[in-house]
Amino acid sequence: MSDELADLKKENAKLRLEANLRKSLANQLERQKKLANDAKSELEEKHRDLISSLNYAARIQRTIxxxxxxxxQVFPGSFIFWRPQNIVGGDAYFMRSSGPQGGAMFGVYDCTGHGVPGAFMTLLAERALDAGVETSKDHEDSPSRAGGILTHVDEFIRAEVNANDKASSNDGMDAFLLDYRPGETSFYAAANFKVFVQTGDGFTELESDEASIGYRTESGEAPPSYRTSPLDLSQATSLVIVSDGILDQKGGAKGLSLGRRRLKGLLEEAVTEDAGVTRLDGAGLMKAIEQYQGDEEQRDDMTLIILSLQT
Incomplete structure (x- = not known):
């Protein structure tokens, strides 16, 4: 009888131990669940704060x-598509009035990176472009003004951002700048940028300097100088300006970059004619580009601007 009682006590002790272990485990699980929920709530709050800050930054970026x-007013019937990859980005465009005949300096630029770093670079670039336009106002008739402004921007960014050879940053941008002069020959300068001139239903790519703007040069290497080229727009229908975020976007059945050849084909397909007037359907063009992109993620900031040259 005493042995049975001892066995019963042992069994009861074992059951109490198991019950205590289960209770302890349940408490630990509950604590871990609470910690996980608290961490999730904290992350969600931080994410909301981050998105709110980015949206506010986007409003600031749009002001430039x-x-x-x-x-x-300058280019009636134009089309602008501007979509940063991460709410804010490194693509931007620029316009200042120029000359007495309703002309303008119109630029598009693609800065290093995207997101917040790219957006900071666009603010610097806008400041540099603005300074270049202002300092060259006394030479509005100069046929080399556009290239001179890009050279000024190159010097500005190198001095402000990349002056220290030991610094980890080496940032810059690609750009296109049009010195638009209605009723006469216009001029342009381009630093590694893709621009197409539409004449009727055909498209011709403009030449561009290969050197980007603002990056550090090697020891003993001369900084780049950007040429200005004449641009006869008297027979042109529009100018199509695209950042590399459009050209490099992957899509299609094989996941390949859009590239210049495919873009040119889409441009030709987007040409419309209404009452004898040939135009480029910007919304239709972007729809075709997005259809090519399909389910692929956006890889970079995307800018496509069609400057209409027909009134």
Whole structure:
């Protein structure tokens, strides 16, 4: 009888131990669950704060962009597509009035990186472009003004961002700048940028300097100088300006980059004619580009601007 009682006590002790272990485990699981929920709530709050900050930064970045109304006054019927990869980005465009005949300096630029770092670079680039336009106002008739402004921007960014050879940063941008002169020959300068001139239903790519803007040069290497080229727009229908975020976007059945050849084909397909007037359907063009992209993620900031040259 005593042995049975001892066995019963042992069994009861074992059951109490198991119950205590289960209770302890349940408490630990509950604590871990609470910690996980608290961490999730904290992450969600930080994510909301981050998105809110980025949205506010996007509003600030948009203030440096010319309004659509201002662009339409100079280039009626134009189309602008501007979509940063991460709410803010390194693509931007620029316009300042120039000359007495309703002309303008119109630029598009693609800075190093995207997101917040790219957006900071666009602010510096806008400041440099603005300074270049202002300092060259006394030479508005100069046929080399556009290239001179890009050279000024190159010097500005190298001095402000990349002056220290030991610094880890080496940032810059690609750019296109049009010195638009209605009723006469216009001029342009381009630093590693893709621009197409539409004449009727055909498209011709403009030549561009290969050197980007603002990056550090090697010891003993001369900084780049950007040429200005004449541009006869008297027979042109539009100018199509694209950042590399459009050209490098992957898509299609094989996941290949869009590239210049495919883009040119889409441009030709987007040409429309209404009452004898040939135009380029910007919205239709972007729809075709997005269809090519399909389910692929956006890889970079994307800018496509069609400057209409027909009234």
């Amino acid at each position: 962009l010319p309004s659509e109304q201002a662009v339409q």
